[in-house]
Amino acid sequence: MKCIFCNGELKRGEVEHKELGISLGKFPASLCSKCGEVFFDEVSVDGIQKKSKELGLFGLAKKTKVAKVGNSLAIRIPKEIAEFVNLKKEEVVKIIPKNHKEISIEV
Numbered sequence: 491m492k493c494i495f496c497n498g499e500l501k502r503g504e505v506e507h508k509e510l511g512i513s514l515g516k517f518p519a520s521l522c523s524k525c526g527e528v529f530f531d532e533v534s535v536d537g538i539q540k541k542s543k544e545l546g547l548f549g550l551a552k553k554t555k556v557a558k559v560g561n562s563l564a565i566r567i568p569k570e571i572a573e574f575v576n577l578k579k580e581e582v583v584k585i586i587p588k589n590h591k592e593i594s595i596e597v
């Protein structure tokens with residue numbers, strides 16, 4: 491089989507999959523020897539989703555609305571995400587703009 495992106499040769503192997511920085515383990519996949527793209531098998535995709543659900547990571551990324559508080563903007567952090575990063579009320583966090591499209595919050 492060839493890579494759908496660069497037409498490079500695909501090799502079989504096991505690839506570690508991470509979600510939200512947490513390893514879900516290694517899964518069978520095809521790897522492009524040219525561009526490095528990873529194509530997980532259908533069985534792997536199911537396994538990855540199962541493991542992600544087990545670890546409570548599945549569907550953790552959520553949409554939230556920006557509100558206005560005085561002159562600042564406020565973003566509500568969903569309960570599941572707050573619990574995941576162990577964030578409590580009154581806690582001081584560091585907010586870092588990553589680029590023009592992304593903000594990161596260090597807990």
Ligand SMILES: [Zn+2]
Pocket residue numbers: 493494495496497498522523524525526527
């Ligand atoms: Zn490729």
